[in-house]
Amino acid sequence: MSLAADSKRGPMVGVFDSGFGGLTVLRALLSRIPTANYVYLGDTARLPYGAKSQATIARYAVESARFLEDRGCEYLVIACNTATALALEDIRQAVSVPVLGVIEPGAHAAKRILPEPDGDVLVLATAATVQSHAYREACAAVGLRATEVACPLLVPLVEEGWTDHRVTREVLRIYLSEALAKCAPQAVLLGCTHYPLIAVAIEETLRELGSAAVVIDSAEATAEAASVALGSNHPSGEQETSTIFQCFATDSVEKFQRLGSLFLRQPIEHVHHLDLGG
C-alpha cells in the first residue's frame, strides 16, 4: 500500500461510504481496475446513514465528496446506497469531477441478466433507501418493475458477525417471506453494501422459500460501470488485484482496520483519522 498517488498509474479514484460496507465496492474496484489509485473515506463517526433524513445525509455526503476532490480524486464512486439514493444530485452539484452511484449500475445489471425483458426485481435495502424509491425509479428507467423492502436488522446482524447464524436465517425468512408475498421476483438486488457478506444466506433462504431468483451484488455491478467509464475494461479476476489504496475514517482508526479488513477481505495496514463537521 502506497500513501502517495503514483502518477505512472491510472486515475485517482475516490470511494465514499458512511462506514465499512463500501469496502465491498472497493474490493470489486481493486480487482476490476487494478491500475488506478484509490482513496477510501468512511464517515464512521456519523454512521449509519440508513435511518437519517435526506438533508442530514446530503450535508454529510457533500462534505465527504469535497474532501475526496480536494485530495485530487478525478472520479468519485459513492459506494453507499443510502447516500446514492438521497444525495447523488447534491454531490454532483458540489464537485466538478464525475460521480458514479451504486444504484443505476445495479438496475442495469438486473436488466442484462433477467430472462424476461420486463421482469420483476426485488430490492433489499435500508429504510432510507427504500423510502427514497431510488431503486424503483432506476429499475423503471430500464423497463423493470421493482418491489423495495426495508431490512433494518441485516446491517446490525452483519456487524455482530452473525453472517452464518440461525438468527440471521430466521430474520431473512421473515423479511423474504413478507417480500415474496408481494411479488414473484426473477432477480434480487442487494441494495446495501453490507448484504454481500450474507449473499449465500440470502440465496439459500430464497431457495428454501421456493424462489429461483438470481441474487445481484450492486458492488460488482458498480465496479464494472466504473471500469467502462474509466476506459479500463479489465475482466474481474483475470490479473492480480491492486493494493494501492489509502483509507480515511472519521471515527476510530483501530476499529476501521479490524472491521474493514473483513469487508475488504485483505488486511488494511494503515488508516488516517479525519475530522469532518467538527
Add this chain to the structure above:
Amino acid sequence: MSLAADSKRGPMVGVFDSGFGGLTVLRALLSRIPTANYVYLGDTARLPYGAKSQATIARYAVESARFLEDRGCEYLVIACNTATALALEDIRQAVSVPVLGVIEPGAHAAKRILPEPDGDVLVLATAATVQSHAYREACAAVGLRATEVACPLLVPLVEEGWTDHRVTREVLRIYLSEALAKCAPQAVLLGCTHYPLIAVAIEETLRELGSAAVVIDSAEATAEAASVALGSNHPSGEQETSTIFQCFATDSVEKFQRLGSLFLRQPIEHVHHLDLGG
C-alpha cells in the same frame, strides 16, 4: 406542553441522549419531579453513540451539554449510558451546572435491593459502555461485583418494533445464556435506555434460563437520584405527571415525534430542529 420556562415552577432540567432512548429517563423524571421544566435534546443526526470512539462521543456530548446550559438549564441529566460511560467527566468540565449520569444511580439502586451485601450484578449494555467498564467501576465502588455483557442487537430490535417477538426472545436467549455461563447474578442492570422497552422479555428469558435475578431499570434509578439532588422527593406515580417539556433533535423532527412518542409513552406535539457540529 409549553415552549417557555415557567418561572413559578421548579428548576430547568436539561436531558440529553444520542437519540430516543433517553426519553425513558425523561418519562421517569416527569413523573418523579412534575414541577420542573424540561429541555430534551436527542442528537439523532449522529446516533448511535454505542459503537463510536471515546474522543468522538466526548466531542458530541460536550456540544450537546453546552447547548442545554446555554438554553438556561440549571441541572443536566445525561440520559445516555454510552455518553455517561465515556464522557461524563468531559461534560462536567465543559459546563458549570451539576451533571448527573445514568450509571452511578443504577449501581446504587442495585446495592439497595440486593439480598446479599456483596452480590453479583449482570450489566447488559452497548459495546462502548461495556468496553469502558464504567458499570464495573460504579458497582465496585459500592461493593458489588459486576459482569458486563455487550448486546449490540437489542437496540436495532427495539427500533424495529420487535419488542415482543420470537427473534428478540431468541437473541435474548443467546446473550443471556452466554452471560449466565459467566456469573450467577442476583440483579440484572439494564445499562441502555432502549432496554426498558424489552424489560418483560428480559425478565421472562431469565426465568426460563433458571435465574431469579431482579431486573433494575437505570432510568427509574436516575430519576430518583435527580429528585433527591433537586430536593423534590416526589414518590413515583402519586400525583399527575408533568407535561412541561421542549424537545430538540438534530435529525428529522417527524421521525423524532413518531419514534419518540413510543419511548415517552405520550404524544410529542412539537420538536425543534437543531444543527450541531455543522
